[in-house]
Amino acid sequence: MKKLRTDAWEAQLSEDVRQQLYAYTKPPTKEEAEAGRPHLANFERDVLPWLSLQGIPAPQRSTWYRFVGRMEAQEREDRAARTIISVGTARKIAVGTAKAKIDPRLAADFLTALSVDAAAKQNEEAMKILADAASKYHAAALGAEKLKLDAARQRTADEQLKLAREKFEAAEKRLQAVADAADAMRGGKVDPEKVADEIDRILGRKK
Secondary structure (H helix, E strand, C coil): CCCCCCCCHHHHCCHHHHHHHHHHCCCCCHHHHHCCCCCCCCHHHHHHHHHHHHCCCCCCHHHHHHHHHHHHHHHHHHHHHHHHHHHHHHHHHHHHHHHHCCCHHHHHHHHHHHHHHHHHCCCHHHHHHHHHHHHHHHHHHHHHHHHHHHHHHHHHHHHHHHHHHHHHHHHHHHHHHHHHHHHHHHCCCCCHHHHHHHHHHHCCCCC
16 A cells, blocks of 8 residues: 555544544444444544544545544554565475474364464454364374374273183193093093192192
8 A cells, every 4th residue: 555645634633533534434343333433434423523523624525524534444454464574484384284294182282272362353264274184183192192092992902812821721631631631531640629629729629
């Protein structure tokens, strides 16, 4: 936008006053209207009386509308500048995060926070870029967590299988010992009470 001339009507006004005047040209919300916020919609009916109450010199009609037009152009330029910077930064962040190979959960939280910030600034394109990137990292984090859980379950299953195998092998040894004791008893060379005691000991019923 062209630099404001020093003899322009609004040049005598502070930036805050200019912004307030421009804001008042837009329709107020219901709450703002109930609170008494002015709406400078009509030059003669609204603008001139309000400026007079504020002690601000009244401009010509054409001067007022040129002022409003310049403020609209400035607003568009500011919005465009924010959008270009934010979208460009959003893309760089999304790509940079992928190259950094950081923990998916941290990346997801980081990108989500940035997307919320972009949404607060009403930058929908930047918000979408960051939110999409965050969504991918959320999915990656969930996938990584699932793999960990699957691995833990597999380790538990392997340990249970190993324990069952050890119990089975121990049972086989006990049965074999019982069979050997019984064979010895049938040969008549072993005291039956000793054999019974040995069987109890093998089966763990007696120490």
